[in-house]
Amino acid sequence: MDYSYISHLYCPKCLQTYEKDAIHHLCDCGAPLLVEYNLDRLAKEWRPADLERRKPDLWRYHELLPVQSEEHVTTMGEGMTPLLSMPTLGEDMELPNLLMKDEGIIPTGAFKARGAAVGVSKAKELGVEALAMPTNGNAGAAWALYAARAHISSTIVMPVDAPSITRNECALSGANLFLVNGLISDAGKMVAEAVKKQGLYDVSTLKEPYRIEGKKTMGLEIAEQLNWKLPDVILYPTGGGVGLIGIYKALQELQALGWLEGQKMPRLVAVQAEGCAPIVEAWKQGKTESVFWENSQTQAFGINVPKAIGDFLILHALYETDGCAIAVEEDEILKELKQVAKLEGSFVCPEGAAAFLAARRLREQNWIKQEESVVVLNTGAGIKYPDTAEVDVPVLEPGESLPLASSFVK
Template sequence: MTYSMISHLTCPKCKETYSSDSIQQLCACGSPLLVEYQLDEVRKSLTKEALIGRPSSLWRYHELLPVKKEGNVISFEEGMTPLSKLPVLGKQMGISNLYIKDEGMVPTGSFKARGASVGISKAKELGVKHLAMPTNGNAGAAWSLYAAKAKIEAYIVMPEDAPEITRKEVSISGANLFLVNGLISDAGKIVADLVKEQGFYDASTLKEPYRIEGKKTMGYEIAEQLNWELPDVILYPTGGGVGLIGIYKAFLELKELGWIDGQKFPRLVAVQSEGCAPIVKAYQEGKTESEFWKNSETHAFGINVPKAIGDFLVLDAIYQTGGCAVAVSEDEIRESQGEVAREEGQFICPEGAATFAAARRLRETNWINENDQVVCLNTGLGIKYPDAFDVEAPLLQPYDRLSFSEKR
């Protein structure tokens, strides 16, 4: 059986096509490239039922992933993360079917492991020896660790105020770590120079076509975990927006395969911080591309992206599904992070908390209805952001005693 049924790469803007058997970065027109598959052949050889019993990792969908030879797969069994109902928080919000897709459960502690697994695997297959990428933290951590397993040398540039844990993950992996006094956009300029001058493989967001293929498996999993019945709304914390683009791509592929016939796609919601909301501004103005967001700042570090190269793809997914884009405040993000922990016992990352803040706001305006099935994407572990909140506790001496009044 053929491991992958990849066909070619195509440009969503100018429709130019490229081979997937050689290294490709952006299209000649400057657009990201997307992977196309032989879906007619997939339909003949793969059924939903055939997935039953396959390993619980994203590679269960290998026919719809770009790696041709199984021996090139670099994996830590990432994927098939929990999709759990949150009854207490849902009741508080007035959303009777509120779910969390918890990506903090994957290796490296964030959803970036999906893109790293597929991206690094394809890079290995293409013979890549050196790669470079800018990152806000989690992507660099994931790609560094997967690159270590693949024996690919990685050069990672991140803002100096990126979460310390992610910096340590990059460092311990043996990757070459550089910190920049600036934003991810500044790191991107440094990487671009390195790529141009030394010919490194550019693993920047959407400057290689395969990261999105790992991220799209979140869409496959949501559909499969809900017995191939799509939810009404999916909220996604949006920086580069690769996951949202990927989820939409997954649903388009599932529709063409005939696996979700007659179903309306979920309304996709791009969630950003008020301190960095270029997609939200573009959506509110009805535009198809965003403008660079000056002086961006948010403690939800993963969504601090002033200008996404794939912004037109994010906005198209929103428009095509009847979705929207919402910006929430820093206080709302912190409050939601605490609510999810107190009410449901889950310590989620600030970016994930932003989606719950947005869900609450959209329910209050009746954009989300009480009986809608709503999925919030939590993209990482809260423990990866130790400085995102303060801890207050009394200091005891060894001889101190505590007494509590019990209510009976």
């Protein structure tokens, strides 16, 4: 068997194809490129049982990933994150079959490590020596750290308001780090100019084809962890939307391999915040592309993306799965974050809290039925956002007695 069954790249808009062994970014028509695999041949040579003795990381699916030689794999053990039952929170929401895919324990503390691992590995295979990207924080940290491990130079530009921890991760990795007094869209313009002038390898969201391949492993894992039985609903906090696009792509590929026995696709939900909801507005209007969201702002910083280059792919996935897009209330996100921690002991990121809040709202609207199985993506660790939640903690002097524990119970 081949290590990878990659066939070629193609444009989902104009269907133009590109060879697999050269550096590519966007299609000539301006759309992102996707990776195609020899699925017919792979279906004859690969079975779920082949996974049983493999390492519990995303490279267990290497046949369905684009890196053709194992020697180029750059890894920190990423992947196979827990799919946890959330019974107490589920009872609170009237969703007894509520599950969380917890990406907070992955290397670099966020699901961005998946895209970085595969993207950097493929860049190494293609002979890339220097890469550049704009970021809202976690993606830049992941790519900077994985690039350092692969001995590839990185240039990272992030908004000045990005979480300070991600800034430190980039700086300590040796990246060329710059802050911009603006949004990720402003950072993107700076990176595009640098790429053009300096010949850097552009790894901006969906401007290289391989980040999505790393992100799609979330979908492969969910299917495997549920013994190849798909959930009814998957909720995903959506900024650039690469993970949602990737999950949809993964499930389509599993269907083509015959591993899902004709099961219906889960209804995919794109979760955004009211302060930045371009996908939601486009979905409400039945459009295939979104409009730039002016003056976007949300405490769920990772989904503060006013215009996603892959918006048409996000919306296509929603329409094809009978899914939806929902914007949650900004002032309720932190309340939900605290509720998840209090009821389940999980310190999720603000984006993950937004996704849980969306599940709550969709259950209240009966869009999600009580008996349905629901997977919520928590895309990062809450500890990466130390300034998100403000707490008021009593200070005692030495020798003072602790108040009765019952006084803390609410």
